[in-house]
Structures are given as C-alpha cells and as structure tokens.
Amino acid sequence: MPGRSCETRTRVRYAETDGQRVAHHAAYLVWFELGRADLLRACGVDYNALEDRGLCFVVVEAQVRYLAPARYDDLVTIRTTLESLRSREMVVVYSVLRESTVLATGQTRLALVDRTGRATALPDDLSRALSGPEPPERGDAIISPIA
Amino acid sequence: MPGRSCETRTRVRYAETDGQRVAHHAAYLVWFELGRADLLRACGVDYNALEDRGLCFVVVEAQVRYLAPARYDDLVTIRTTLESLRSREMVVVYSVLRESTVLATGQTRLALVDRTGRATALPDDLSRALSGPEPPERGDAIISPIA
Amino acid sequence: MPGRSCETRTRVRYAETDGQRVAHHAAYLVWFELGRADLLRACGVDYNALEDRGLCFVVVEAQVRYLAPARYDDLVTIRTTLESLRSREMVVVYSVLRESTVLATGQTRLALVDRTGRATALPDDLSRALSGPEPPERGDAIISPIA
Amino acid sequence: MPGRSCETRTRVRYAETDGQRVAHHAAYLVWFELGRADLLRACGVDYNALEDRGLCFVVVEAQVRYLAPARYDDLVTIRTTLESLRSREMVVVYSVLRESTVLATGQTRLALVDRTGRATALPDDLSRALSGPEPPERGDAIISPIA
Numbered sequence: 001m002p003g004r005s006c007e008t009r010t011r012v013r014y015a016e017t018d019g020q021r022v023a024h025h026a027a028y029l030v031w032f033e034l035g036r037a038d039l040l041r042a043c044g045v046d047y048n049a050l051e052d053r054g055l056c057f058v059v060v061e062a063q064v065r066y067l068a069p070a071r072y073d074d075l076v077t078i079r080t081t082l083e084s085l086r087s088r089e090m091v092v093v094y095s096v097l098r099e100s101t102v103l104a105t106g107q108t109r110l111a112l113v114d115r116t117g118r119a120t121a122l123p124d125d126l127s128r129a130l131s132g133p134e135p136p137e138r139g140d141a142i143i144s145p146i147a
Numbered sequence: 148m149p150g151r152s153c154e155t156r157t158r159v160r161y162a163e164t165d166g167q168r169v170a171h172h173a174a175y176l177v178w179f180e181l182g183r184a185d186l187l188r189a190c191g192v193d194y195n196a197l198e199d200r201g202l203c204f205v206v207v208e209a210q211v212r213y214l215a216p217a218r219y220d221d222l223v224t225i226r227t228t229l230e231s232l233r234s235r236e237m238v239v240v241y242s243v244l245r246e247s248t249v250l251a252t253g254q255t256r257l258a259l260v261d262r263t264g265r266a267t268a269l270p271d272d273l274s275r276a277l278s279g280p281e282p283p284e285r286g287d288a289i290i291s292p293i294a
Numbered sequence: 295m296p297g298r299s300c301e302t303r304t305r306v307r308y309a310e311t312d313g314q315r316v317a318h319h320a321a322y323l324v325w326f327e328l329g330r331a332d333l334l335r336a337c338g339v340d341y342n343a344l345e346d347r348g349l350c351f352v353v354v355e356a357q358v359r360y361l362a363p364a365r366y367d368d369l370v371t372i373r374t375t376l377e378s379l380r381s382r383e384m385v386v387v388y389s390v391l392r393e394s395t396v397l398a399t400g401q402t403r404l405a406l407v408d409r410t411g412r413a414t415a416l417p418d419d420l421s422r423a424l425s426g427p428e429p430p431e432r433g434d435a436i437i438s439p440i441a
Numbered sequence: 442m443p444g445r446s447c448e449t450r451t452r453v454r455y456a457e458t459d460g461q462r463v464a465h466h467a468a469y470l471v472w473f474e475l476g477r478a479d480l481l482r483a484c485g486v487d488y489n490a491l492e493d494r495g496l497c498f499v500v501v502e503a504q505v506r507y508l509a510p511a512r513y514d515d516l517v518t519i520r521t522t523l524e525s526l527r528s529r530e531m532v533v534v535y536s537v538l539r540e541s542t543v544l545a546t547g548q549t550r551l552a553l554v555d556r557t558g559r560a561t562a563l564p565d566d567l568s569r570a571l572s573g574p575e576p577p578e579r580g581d582a583i584i585s586p587i588a
Binding site for chain 2: 452454455456462470471474475478488489492512513514
C-alpha cells in the first residue's frame with residue numbers, strides 16, 4: 001500500500017495568482033486536494049457516495065514547503081502518495097512539479113468522520129480499496145508505481 | 148421594504164488579489180454575499196437556522212459592473228439593498244465603494260429552494276422578516292435607511 | 295471572427311463547493327476565465343507575454359445565469375466564444391455544461407489596459423490574432439467552429 | 442519582540458465553506474494572512490509601500506493543525522504572534538478561536554525577497570519596526586501583549 005500513488009495535472013489559474021504574480025500559497029492545499037481526489041478515484045473510491053453514506057475525510061494536519069514559485073498558466077503536476085493508512089487516519093504526501101522542478105512538497109493527515117463529526121474507523125470496503133493491490137489506471141489519474 | 152439596506156466593511160485580502168495587483172473580479176461576488184449576509188442578519192434572519200430547516204437561497208442570476216480597481220488592503224464598503232421581494236424571488240443590488248469612489252455595482256436575483264433543490268415560496272416568517280418595518284441595528288451591519 | 299470558440303474541461307473542486315454541497319456561484323467566473331485563457335491560447339496569444347509588455351485584459355462587466363447546480367467532482371465543459379471584437383473592447387460568451395445539461399450561461403465584457411490602468415486600443419498583432427482565420431488546435435483547447 | 446502579537450476578527454464566509462458545511466481547510470491560511478497583515482500594520486509597516494520598493498514576504502513553509510470545525514457565519518478570532526525574527530526570515534504563529542474554543546493552530550516561516558525573487562536581508566527600517574517596543578493600537582488590530 002505505501003507506494004500507492006498518482007499524478008494529476010492542472011494549470012495555474014489567474015484567480016490563483018496574487019499580487020506577486022505567482023500562485024498564492026493557499027492554492028497548494030487546493031492542488032493537494034485535487035491529487036487526493038485522483039488518488040481515491042484511482043483506488044475505486046467514489047467520494048460523493050462516501051458522503052452520501054454520511055462519511056467524510058477531514059484534514060487534521062497540513063504542512064507545505066514552498067521551494068519555487070508557480071506563475072500564471074504554468075502546467076503543474078501533483079504527485080500524490082498514500083504514505084500510511086491506519087484504522088482511523090491516513091497520511092498523504094505530495095510534491096508539486098513544473099517539468100522537473102519541484103515547486104513544493106507537503107503532507108496532510110486525514111481522519112474519517114461520521115455525520116456527527118466524530119472520528120470513525122474506516123469501513124472494511126474503504127480500507128480494502130485503499131490498501132489493496134495497485135489498481136488499474138482510471139479516470140483522470142495516471143497511476144505511477146513509485147519505486 | 149424597498150429601501151431596506153445595510154453597509155458592510157471589509158479589507159481587500161492578499162489572497163483576493165491577482166497578477167494585476169488588484170482584487171480579482173470574482174471576489175466581488177463574494178463581497179456581495181457578505182453584504183447579503185449582513186442584510187439578512189439585519190432583518191433578523193438566521194441563515195444557519197434556515198439551512199437547518201432545509202431551505203436555502205440560491206443565486207439564479209448575477210451581474211457586476213467594474214468601474215475602478217481595488218488594491219490589496221483597501222478598506223471597501225459594500226452597500227446592499229433589497230430591491231424587490233416576491234413570493235419566490237428576491238433581487239438584491241450592491242455597490243462597492245472605497246471612500247466616495249464607486250468601484251463596482253451589481254445585482255443578484257435569488258430564489259429560495261428546499262432540500263430537493265426545488266424553488267419554493269418564502270415561508271411567512273421569512274417573508275415578514277424581509278418586508279417588515281426597518282429593523283434596529285444588529286450584529287455587524289449598519290442599517291442605513293436609503294431615501 | 296464571431297464563431298471563434300473553444301471548449302475547456304475541468305472537474306468541480308471540493309474547495310469550490312459550498313455549504314449547499316454544490317459549486318459556489320463565484321466559481322463560474324473563474325471557470326469562464328479558464329475558458330478565456332484557452333480561447334486566447336487557441337488564437338496564439340501568450341497572456342504572460344502580453345502582461346510582460348505592460349498590457350492586460352480587465353473585466354469591465356460580467357453576467358451569469360445559473361440554471362442547474364454542479365456537484366463536487368462533476369466534469370464540466372466550458373464553451374467559450376468570442377462574440378465581438380472592437381478596437382478597445384471584446385465580448386466573450388460562455389456556457390457551462392455537464393454532458394448535455396447546460397448548468398450556466400454568461401458573458402464578460404473586457405477592455406485592454408496599459409500599465410497605468412488606462413484603456414488602450416488592441417495592438418495590431420493582438421487584433422490580428424483574435425480576428426484571423428480559425429486557428430489550428432493548440433494546447434489544452436479544442437477548437438470547435440460553432441455554426 | 443517575541444510576544445509581539447495582535448488579534449483579528451473575521452466571520453466565516455459562505456464562499457469559504459465546503460460540502461461538509463464547514464470552513465474549507467485552505468481558508469485557514471488566508472485567515473493567518475489576515476492576522477499577519479494586522480501584525481505588520483500594528484508594527485507600522487505599510488505592506489503596499491514595501492511592495493512598491495520591490496520587496497515582499499513569501500511564505501516558505503506553512504503548517505496547520507485543525508482541532509475543531511468552523512461553521513458559516515461563525516465569528517472567529519485569529520491570534521497572531523511574531524515568534525522569531527532573523528536577518529532573512531521570520532516565523533509567525535497563529536491560533537484561530539471561536540470564543541474560547543481553539544479551532545486551529547499553525548505557523549508560517551517567511552522570507553523577504555526582492556524583485557528578482559532572491560531572498561534578501563530585512564532593511565533596517567523594517568527590522569526596527571518589527572523588533573521595536575510594543576506599538577500603540579492601530580487600524581483594525583488589537584494589540585494584546587501576550588505574557
């Protein structure tokens with residue numbers, strides 16, 4: 001399961017730039033979330049269906065290291081990897097690249113919560129989906145087994 | 148009821164600026180929403196309670212005219228006026244000012260919808276709150292009867 | 295030149311949804327901008343290079359009609375068409391679709407301004423690029439001559 | 442200088458909420474930035490003037506711990522403290538509260554960069570402003586010397 005990974009591409013939006021003419025630092029958390037969505041999709045998890053069951057992932061900790069700025073219209077790649085998965089928590093790590101330049105790295109710790117907002121154990125199907133064998137390519141995601 | 152109005156103040160956030168070093172044009176819809184929230188609050192409407200009843204206002208049309216740019220950290224005032232109120236629709240108009248300079252004007256048409264997303268008539272209490280006599284000052288809003 | 299058009303695809307981001315579990319109405323202006331970026335790219339205009347010359351397009355008016363909500367993760371298509379082009383102004387129209395359902399339509403009026411913020415006439419190269427014959431497909435954009 | 446601190450109040454905007462009906466986790470970085478802006482203002486630093494001199498602060502690292510959700514319209518307080526100041530870097534720490542409940546804590550590491558994007562030492566006036574004696578109350582900020 002560690003090694004579960006995918007790549008997502010997005011262009012820096014004008015609305016994401018700030019007065020410094022580079023992507024605002026909060027945009028990276030949104031890009032990480034795009035990566036996470038593709039990772040779940042790649043594992044066969046339908047996030048809307050999960051929410052319909054009254055479950056959702058909440059970010060309990062986030063960390064970003066900014067190494068180089070991204071300009072408007074840059075095509076950036078988000079590499080997302082499921083770092084660890086436990087009964088009540090998963091850690092996902094990210095790097096954002098423009099071609100071979102690493103613009104930022106980061107990680108988020110996530111908990112699964114129920115409708116009342118209480119942390120809950122991952123149901124078996126979700127746990128299996130996230131820890132099963134490397135899935136085939138799906139949707140927008142490009143599954144790249146990272147050595 | 149036409150004439151129901153309030154003023155909201157906010158500072159232009161760095162995250163709201165774009166590569167032109169001015170507030171991004173989508174930020175104005177968010178500011179209009181701040182004004183609308185204060186207008187509802189001023190009328191004694193608790194929006195969270197409304198959503199808990201399964202009702203919410205949805206924007207069905209929005210229009211903005213941009214007259215002058217707003218820079219980072221500018222203190223802007225949003226003047227919000229309930230232009231018209233009908234059983235299933237209300238029209239709210241806005242102007243955004245920096246001191247006496249009008250930066251933008253706009254309007255939104257809103258419908259009330261239920262949990263299924265269907266347009267629904269305003270319940271009596273809501274209708275009364277929005278069309279009653281000018282309310283006393285409340286919360287963040289400054290009620291200014293506009294002639 | 296009327297008929298110059300392109301299509302852009304994007305997924306509704308979680309950060310774009312609001313408490314109603316649908317895309318926030320301000321997100322549509324950002325999607326329109328994505329469409330406009332692809333339209334310029336399709337016409338061979340490098341927007342960063344334009345800004346480096348001290349020129350930029352500013353939105354002077356925007357209008358959106360919201361017809362149906364977009365949910366998280368929906369794959370939406372933005373159809374962008376250059377409606378009219380004059381010396382100092384261009385009008386661009388948009389429709390946002392999920393498969394064949396039109397979620398929203400809208401238009402923006404844009405002016406070209408120089409470093410001082412003054413409206414300026416389109417330089418010849420830009421004017422030619424925007425009004426020339428239908429360009430070949432480029433970048434992310436799918437050029438679709440709309441009858 | 443450690444102990445330099447201020448408080449900023451803001452209401453959770455509807456546009457900041459997400460499908461979970463709570464403030465999106467990226468919004469906290471924007472709130473931290475509001476706090477930072479008030480901290481600079483409180484120290485007598487005019488950020489726009491700084492940018493006009495070709496200098497700006499860039500976030501080189503950010504960290505957030507999310508403890509409890511913030512709902513739409515909640516009035517939140519951001520407590521911002523200058524944790525350390527060195528020639529080329531400052532560390533600012535934050536906590537976000539709703540009344541006495543801590544919703545999140547975090548920190549950002551910032552560098553000052555010049556027009557070319559290169560890290561540069563703080564000019565004397567800026568360094569003095571940030572490390573001088575506790576300033577009097579100014580602008581929106583409420584200076585609260587934290588023991």
